[in-house]
Structure formats: C-alpha cells, structure tokens
Amino acid sequence: MEPQLVRELEILHSQVCHALGDPKRLMILYMLARQPQYVNDIAAELDLPQPTVSRHLKILRERSLVDATREGASVLYSLADERLIQALELLRAILRDRILAQAELVTHAGPDADSVDQPD
Template sequence: MANVFKALGDPTRREILKLLNERDMNAGEIAERFDMSKPAITKHLDILREAELISSEKKGLFVIYSINVTVLQEALSNFISIFDKK
C-alpha cells in the first residue's frame, strides 16, 4: 500500500490517472498533455505500474495504459479503515 500512496503523492501521476479514468491511452497521447519529456512521462508510468494503479498491454506498435480502479478502491478502503478503528 505504501507504493500506492507514494504514486498518488505526485500531482503529475494524479493527472495521468484522471486522463486514464476517461479512456485508455498510449504513452505518446499521455505525453502530449504535459510539458515534460517523454522519458519523464515514462518514469511516472513506471511508478504507477509498479503500484499496480495502471496496467499496460502491447497492441500493435503501441503500449496501451489503463487505470486499475480496483487497486485504488482497495487503498482508499484500507486508508479509511484506519480511522474507523479509533
């Protein structure tokens, strides 16, 4: 769960999740939305993937990224349960 909160701690990664919540996208489409290098976007995508907040699938020449809402819901549920115990 620490990886999830680390990933969510960055505003760029939160914005990427918002974009992927609208539709699946490839790295180029995501990079077009930001004023930073493609390698920087790739690093953000790697962190999100390591936290299992997104998944990727090779389709032809492109890697398509999708949001994994289940992991996000689990992290939020676990976070909220901390306060329920008090």
C-alpha cells in the same frame, strides 16, 4: 498500535499512497480514468517529455495502479482500479469543503483592521 497494522500501513504507503505523491502522476491517473491512452498521447496532452511520462508510468505500473497492454509498437495504458479515482474524489471533496469553509469565515467575519487580507 499493533505491529500488524503498522506493517500494513507501511505497505499501503510504499505501494499506493507514495504513488499519489506527485502531481503529474495524479494527472496521468485522471487522464486514464477517462479512457485508456498511449504514452505519447499522455505526454502531448500534459506537455511533458516522453521519458518523464514513462518514468511515472513505471512507478504506477509497478504498483499495479495501471495496466499496460502492448499494441504493436505502442503500449496502451489504462486505470487498473476505479476505486483509485473514487478515493481521489473523496480527497477532492475534502479539499473543496475546506476551501468553502475558509471562504465562509472570510465572508461572515469580514476583513477587519487586524487581519491582513493580501492575495498570495
């Protein structure tokens, strides 16, 4: 593999993918995709302590995945790039199809004596 692509993927990971590696950050991004929000509103909506939200926002901000604009004493955060949500929607579609495919397997093959079928 070309060292050039290797380096680029390392940057892609540290600058973008790594930021998606936390469920709370995913939720924050989805919230901001709907409309810009203030820190306290995000914290209230997701039922998280404000410092936790600020820490996650910092990580997203440092990678330019969200924009922050001060409005008086508050700071309004917004999604920096719509394509971020497009990418996440692609991943959601993959997940959905995967779950559907597994459900088909169960439906068509049917539970038999050998395959245990206990939920969780």
